[in-house]
Amino acid sequence: MSALPLALVTGAAGGIGSATVRRFLKGGFRVAAVDRDAGRLREMFGEKVIPLEVDLDSTEAIHQACATILETHGAPRTVVNNAAAWYYTDSTVAAPEEWRHTLSVNVVAPAALAWELIPAMLGVPGASIVNISSRNAFSSSPRSAAYDASKAALVALTRTLAVEFGPRGLRVNAVCPGVVDTAANSREMADPEWVANYLRLIPLDRFAKAEDIANAIFFLASDEASFITGHTLMVDGGQISGQNFGRIFDKKNS
Secondary structure (H helix, E strand, O other): OOOOOEEEEEOOOOHHHHHHHHHHHHOOOEEEEEEOOHHHHHHHHHHHOEEEEOOOOOHHHHHHHHHHHHHHHOOOOEEEEOOOOOOOOOOOOOOHHHHHHHHHHHHHHHHHHHHHHHHHHOOOOOOEEEEEOOHHHOOOOOOOHHHHHHHHHHHHHHHHHHHHHHHHOOEEEEEEEOOEOOHHHHHHHOOHHHHHHHHOOOOOOOOEOHHHHHHHHHHHHOHHHOOOOOOEEEEOOOHHHOOOHHHHHOHHHO
Protein backbone atom coordinates (compact mmCIF):
# COMPACT_ATOMS: atom_id res chain seq x y z
CA MET A 1 0.00 0.00 0.00
CA SER A 2 1.08 3.57 -0.65
CA ALA A 3 2.78 5.53 2.11
CA LEU A 4 0.59 8.54 1.31
CA PRO A 5 -2.32 9.10 3.72
CA LEU A 6 -5.78 8.21 2.48
CA ALA A 7 -8.81 10.52 2.53
CA LEU A 8 -12.32 9.26 1.81
CA VAL A 9 -14.71 11.89 0.46
CA THR A 10 -18.42 11.23 -0.13
CA GLY A 11 -20.44 13.19 -2.67
CA ALA A 12 -17.14 13.57 -4.50
CA ALA A 13 -18.59 14.54 -7.88
CA GLY A 14 -20.52 17.55 -6.57
CA GLY A 15 -19.33 21.12 -6.22
CA ILE A 16 -18.03 21.01 -2.64
CA GLY A 17 -17.08 17.35 -2.96
CA SER A 18 -14.94 17.78 -6.07
CA ALA A 19 -13.23 20.86 -4.61
CA THR A 20 -12.48 18.83 -1.48
CA VAL A 21 -11.03 16.00 -3.53
CA ARG A 22 -8.74 18.45 -5.31
CA ARG A 23 -7.68 20.03 -2.01
CA PHE A 24 -6.68 16.69 -0.51
CA LEU A 25 -4.84 15.68 -3.67
CA LYS A 26 -2.96 18.98 -3.50
CA GLY A 27 -2.21 18.25 0.16
CA GLY A 28 -0.48 14.98 -0.65
CA PHE A 29 -3.31 12.52 0.01
CA ARG A 30 -4.61 9.59 -1.90
CA VAL A 31 -8.36 10.05 -2.26
CA ALA A 32 -11.10 7.44 -2.26
CA ALA A 33 -13.84 9.37 -4.06
CA VAL A 34 -17.34 8.10 -3.27
CA ASP A 35 -20.35 8.99 -5.41
CA ARG A 36 -23.39 7.43 -7.02
CA ASP A 37 -21.71 7.64 -10.44
CA ALA A 38 -18.18 6.22 -10.67
CA GLY A 39 -18.08 7.01 -14.37
CA ARG A 40 -18.46 10.69 -13.65
CA LEU A 41 -15.65 10.48 -11.10
CA ARG A 42 -13.37 8.96 -13.74
CA GLU A 43 -14.30 11.74 -16.18
CA MET A 44 -13.52 14.38 -13.58
CA PHE A 45 -10.35 12.98 -12.02
CA GLY A 46 -9.04 10.24 -14.30
CA GLU A 47 -6.63 8.00 -12.43
CA LYS A 48 -5.92 10.58 -9.72
CA VAL A 49 -8.53 9.07 -7.38
CA ILE A 50 -9.88 5.72 -6.28
CA PRO A 51 -13.45 5.89 -7.66
CA LEU A 52 -16.12 4.13 -5.62
CA GLU A 53 -19.74 3.91 -6.73
CA VAL A 54 -21.77 3.61 -3.54
CA ASP A 55 -25.44 4.09 -2.74
CA LEU A 56 -25.23 5.84 0.63
CA ASP A 57 -28.90 5.05 1.23
CA SER A 58 -27.82 1.43 1.78
CA THR A 59 -25.88 0.39 4.87
CA GLU A 60 -25.03 -2.88 3.14
CA ALA A 61 -23.47 -1.00 0.22
CA ILE A 62 -21.50 1.10 2.71
CA HIS A 63 -20.33 -2.05 4.48
CA GLN A 64 -19.11 -3.61 1.23
CA ALA A 65 -17.35 -0.43 0.10
CA CYS A 66 -15.58 -0.02 3.44
CA ALA A 67 -14.46 -3.64 3.42
CA THR A 68 -12.96 -3.09 -0.04
CA ILE A 69 -11.22 0.12 1.02
CA LEU A 70 -9.70 -1.40 4.14
CA GLU A 71 -8.55 -4.56 2.38
CA THR A 72 -7.15 -2.86 -0.73
CA HIS A 73 -6.06 0.60 0.37
CA GLY A 74 -5.81 0.54 4.16
CA ALA A 75 -7.46 2.69 6.82
CA PRO A 76 -8.23 6.31 5.93
CA ARG A 77 -6.59 9.08 7.86
CA THR A 78 -9.54 11.33 7.04
CA VAL A 79 -13.20 10.73 6.26
CA VAL A 80 -15.22 13.64 4.86
CA ASN A 81 -18.98 13.08 4.99
CA ASN A 82 -20.09 15.53 2.33
CA ALA A 83 -22.90 13.79 0.43
CA ALA A 84 -26.39 15.06 1.23
CA ALA A 85 -30.03 14.77 0.23
CA TRP A 86 -32.32 17.82 0.28
CA TYR A 87 -36.00 18.17 -0.62
CA TYR A 88 -37.94 21.44 -0.75
CA THR A 89 -41.38 20.39 0.49
CA ASP A 90 -44.03 21.98 2.69
CA SER A 91 -43.70 20.41 6.12
CA THR A 92 -47.34 19.35 6.24
CA VAL A 93 -47.19 17.44 2.96
CA ALA A 94 -43.66 16.02 2.99
CA ALA A 95 -43.73 12.37 1.99
CA PRO A 96 -42.43 9.82 4.52
CA GLU A 97 -40.01 8.57 1.86
CA GLU A 98 -38.45 12.04 1.60
CA TRP A 99 -37.84 12.05 5.34
CA ARG A 100 -36.49 8.52 5.32
CA HIS A 101 -34.12 9.16 2.41
CA THR A 102 -32.89 12.47 3.82
CA LEU A 103 -32.13 11.04 7.25
CA SER A 104 -30.59 7.93 5.70
CA VAL A 105 -28.10 9.81 3.52
CA ASN A 106 -27.42 12.75 5.83
CA VAL A 107 -27.22 11.02 9.21
CA VAL A 108 -27.29 7.24 8.99
CA ALA A 109 -24.63 7.05 6.24
CA PRO A 110 -22.05 9.10 8.23
CA ALA A 111 -22.84 6.95 11.28
CA ALA A 112 -22.42 3.78 9.21
CA LEU A 113 -19.09 4.96 7.83
CA ALA A 114 -18.04 5.67 11.41
CA TRP A 115 -18.86 2.23 12.74
CA GLU A 116 -17.25 0.59 9.72
CA LEU A 117 -14.03 2.65 9.64
CA ILE A 118 -13.30 4.01 13.11
CA PRO A 119 -11.88 0.73 14.49
CA ALA A 120 -9.19 0.78 11.79
CA MET A 121 -8.72 4.57 11.91
CA LEU A 122 -7.82 4.42 15.61
CA GLY A 123 -4.46 3.00 14.56
CA VAL A 124 -3.72 5.89 12.16
CA PRO A 125 -1.83 8.87 13.63
CA GLY A 126 -3.74 12.13 13.12
CA ALA A 127 -6.98 10.40 12.12
CA SER A 128 -10.03 12.61 11.85
CA ILE A 129 -13.58 12.81 10.54
CA VAL A 130 -15.07 15.99 9.10
CA ASN A 131 -18.85 16.05 8.74
CA ILE A 132 -20.39 18.59 6.38
CA SER A 133 -23.46 19.91 8.11
CA SER A 134 -25.07 23.24 7.19
CA ARG A 135 -25.86 26.65 8.55
CA ASN A 136 -29.42 25.30 8.42
CA ALA A 137 -28.57 23.21 11.48
CA PHE A 138 -28.71 26.50 13.41
CA SER A 139 -30.85 28.81 11.26
CA SER A 140 -33.68 27.03 9.49
CA SER A 141 -35.42 27.66 6.19
CA PRO A 142 -39.09 27.11 5.28
CA ARG A 143 -39.87 23.88 3.42
CA SER A 144 -36.61 22.25 4.56
CA ALA A 145 -37.72 20.45 7.71
CA ALA A 146 -36.15 17.08 6.94
CA TYR A 147 -32.88 18.61 5.74
CA ASP A 148 -32.61 21.03 8.66
CA ALA A 149 -33.36 18.28 11.18
CA SER A 150 -30.85 15.94 9.60
CA LYS A 151 -28.08 18.54 9.62
CA ALA A 152 -28.74 19.35 13.28
CA ALA A 153 -28.54 15.63 14.02
CA LEU A 154 -25.21 15.45 12.18
CA VAL A 155 -23.81 18.17 14.45
CA ALA A 156 -24.95 16.14 17.47
CA LEU A 157 -23.34 13.01 16.03
CA THR A 158 -20.13 14.98 15.56
CA ARG A 159 -20.05 15.95 19.24
CA THR A 160 -20.81 12.43 20.43
CA LEU A 161 -18.09 10.80 18.33
CA ALA A 162 -15.60 13.48 19.36
CA VAL A 163 -16.21 12.86 23.06
CA GLU A 164 -16.29 9.08 22.67
CA PHE A 165 -13.15 8.65 20.60
CA GLY A 166 -11.05 11.67 21.55
CA PRO A 167 -9.27 9.72 24.30
CA ARG A 168 -8.18 7.24 21.64
CA GLY A 169 -6.74 9.89 19.33
CA LEU A 170 -9.54 10.39 16.80
CA ARG A 171 -10.79 13.91 16.15
CA VAL A 172 -14.28 14.63 14.81
CA ASN A 173 -15.42 18.06 13.64
CA ALA A 174 -18.10 19.60 11.45
CA VAL A 175 -18.21 22.35 8.83
CA CYS A 176 -21.42 24.32 8.31
CA PRO A 177 -21.44 26.07 4.92
CA GLY A 178 -23.74 28.93 4.08
CA VAL A 179 -24.81 29.52 0.48
CA VAL A 180 -22.16 28.21 -1.92
CA ASP A 181 -21.94 29.20 -5.58
CA THR A 182 -22.13 25.74 -7.12
CA ALA A 183 -24.24 24.04 -9.78
CA ALA A 184 -26.68 22.95 -7.07
CA ASN A 185 -27.60 26.62 -6.59
CA SER A 186 -27.38 27.63 -10.26
CA ARG A 187 -31.06 28.56 -10.56
CA GLU A 188 -30.84 31.05 -7.69
CA MET A 189 -27.48 32.39 -8.86
CA ALA A 190 -28.99 33.12 -12.28
CA ASP A 191 -31.58 35.46 -10.73
CA PRO A 192 -30.00 38.95 -10.29
CA GLU A 193 -32.72 40.11 -7.91
CA TRP A 194 -32.30 37.05 -5.68
CA VAL A 195 -28.53 37.50 -5.66
CA ALA A 196 -28.70 41.21 -4.83
CA ASN A 197 -31.19 40.68 -2.03
CA TYR A 198 -29.44 37.70 -0.50
CA LEU A 199 -26.02 39.31 -0.51
CA ARG A 200 -27.35 41.97 1.87
CA LEU A 201 -27.57 39.18 4.47
CA ILE A 202 -23.87 38.29 4.17
CA PRO A 203 -21.39 40.68 5.83
CA LEU A 204 -18.55 39.60 3.53
CA ASP A 205 -20.75 40.56 0.55
CA ARG A 206 -20.18 37.45 -1.52
CA PHE A 207 -21.20 33.82 -1.71
CA ALA A 208 -18.80 31.06 -0.77
CA LYS A 209 -16.85 29.29 -3.45
CA ALA A 210 -16.56 25.53 -3.18
CA GLU A 211 -12.85 26.04 -2.52
CA ASP A 212 -13.66 28.11 0.58
CA ILE A 213 -15.43 25.12 2.08
CA ALA A 214 -12.76 22.68 0.93
CA ASN A 215 -10.05 24.76 2.60
CA ALA A 216 -11.96 24.73 5.89
CA ILE A 217 -12.40 20.96 5.65
CA PHE A 218 -8.72 20.42 4.93
CA PHE A 219 -7.70 22.61 7.85
CA LEU A 220 -9.84 20.66 10.32
CA ALA A 221 -8.39 17.40 8.98
CA SER A 222 -4.80 18.64 9.19
CA ASP A 223 -2.27 18.53 12.00
CA GLU A 224 -2.67 22.29 12.30
CA ALA A 225 -6.04 21.55 13.93
CA SER A 226 -4.65 18.80 16.16
CA PHE A 227 -6.22 20.25 19.34
CA ILE A 228 -9.63 20.90 17.78
CA THR A 229 -12.37 18.31 18.17
CA GLY A 230 -16.11 18.36 18.69
CA HIS A 231 -16.14 21.77 17.00
CA THR A 232 -18.58 23.10 14.42
CA LEU A 233 -17.01 25.64 12.07
CA MET A 234 -19.46 28.05 10.45
CA VAL A 235 -18.33 29.05 6.95
CA ASP A 236 -21.06 31.45 5.87
CA GLY A 237 -19.39 34.83 5.38
CA GLY A 238 -20.72 35.98 8.75
CA GLN A 239 -24.41 35.60 7.92
CA ILE A 240 -25.39 33.79 11.10
CA SER A 241 -23.52 36.25 13.31
CA GLY A 242 -26.21 38.92 12.94
CA GLN A 243 -27.83 41.25 10.49
CA ASN A 244 -27.01 44.83 9.54
CA PHE A 245 -30.55 46.13 9.15
CA GLY A 246 -29.39 49.33 7.51
CA ARG A 247 -27.76 47.19 4.85
CA ILE A 248 -30.83 45.02 4.45
CA PHE A 249 -33.47 47.74 4.24
CA ASP A 250 -31.60 50.76 2.93
CA LYS A 251 -29.57 50.30 -0.23
CA LYS A 252 -27.72 53.58 0.41
CA ASN A 253 -26.18 52.08 3.54
CA SER A 254 -25.22 48.79 1.90
